[in-house]
Amino acid sequence: MNKLCFATNNAHKIEEVAFALDGAFELLSLAEIGCTDELPETTGTIPGNSRQKARYVFDHFQIDCFADDSGLEVDALNGEPGVDTAFYSGSRDHAKNIAFLLQKLAGITNRTARFRSVITLVQNGQEYQFEGVVEGRIATESHGTGGFGYDPIFIPEGYEQTFGELSMEVKNGMSHRGRAVRGLVDYLAG
Numbered sequence: 001m002n003k004l005c006f007a008t009n010n011a012h013k014i015e016e017v018a019f020a021l022d023g024a025f026e027l028l029s030l031a032e033i034g035c036t037d038e039l040p041e042t043t044g045t046i047p048g049n050s051r052q053k054a055r056y057v058f059d060h061f062q063i064d065c066f067a068d069d070s071g072l073e074v075d076a077l078n079g080e081p082g083v084d085t086a087f088y089s090g091s092r093d094h095a096k097n098i099a100f101l102l103q104k105l106a107g108i109t110n111r112t113a114r115f116r117s118v119i120t121l122v123q124n125g126q127e128y129q130f131e132g133v134v135e136g137r138i139a140t141e142s143h144g145t146g147g148f149g150y151d152p153i154f155i156p157e158g159y160e161q162t163f164g165e166l167s168m169e170v171k172n173g174m175s176h177r178g179r180a181v182r183g184l185v186d187y188l189a190g
């Protein structure tokens, strides 16, 4: 069976893609290909970082590979936190990042935002990108305990509840990552 590396050690993400691929590829994590390096993420953009990580693995480990990178873009903040989403407050702590963002948006009525996810596949040295976006708005306070990251303050378009309140099935059906993964899987299924 064709081997394909997913440049992550996040078991949840691997399980999600493996399920969507339905056994068509043997999916390997970074640990499983023997990669313990910190992957570079220095381009300053989400598509750039996604490409940089996939290229790094392909070039150093000679295996077909894909990498994902995601972020939250808030219109009133000119697209921030964007590529800095994971460390917006200076820490990885989700509660601190949420508090930091809510404070930046205090008193601002335009709260439109989107999650963007870009997957880059490097296959036989060729690059392919798949993007997924979910539009929505930032709530004025946290609601719900589901999901992770900024889920408790992100209300997807067409809903009144945050990702933190909606079920996993509902979120995955419309999420940025879900959409990017479907683009990848449709391509691989050919």
Ligand code: IMP
Pocket: 068, 069, 070, 071, 072, 085, 086, 115, 147, 148, 149, 150, 151, 163, 175, 177
């Ligand atoms: P990553 O590139 O997928 O690791 O995402 C970068 C950061 O974006 C994460 O650390 C989270 O803070 C945020 N993020 C990405 N996807 C989601 C999501 O589905 N819900 C909430 N936050 C997310």
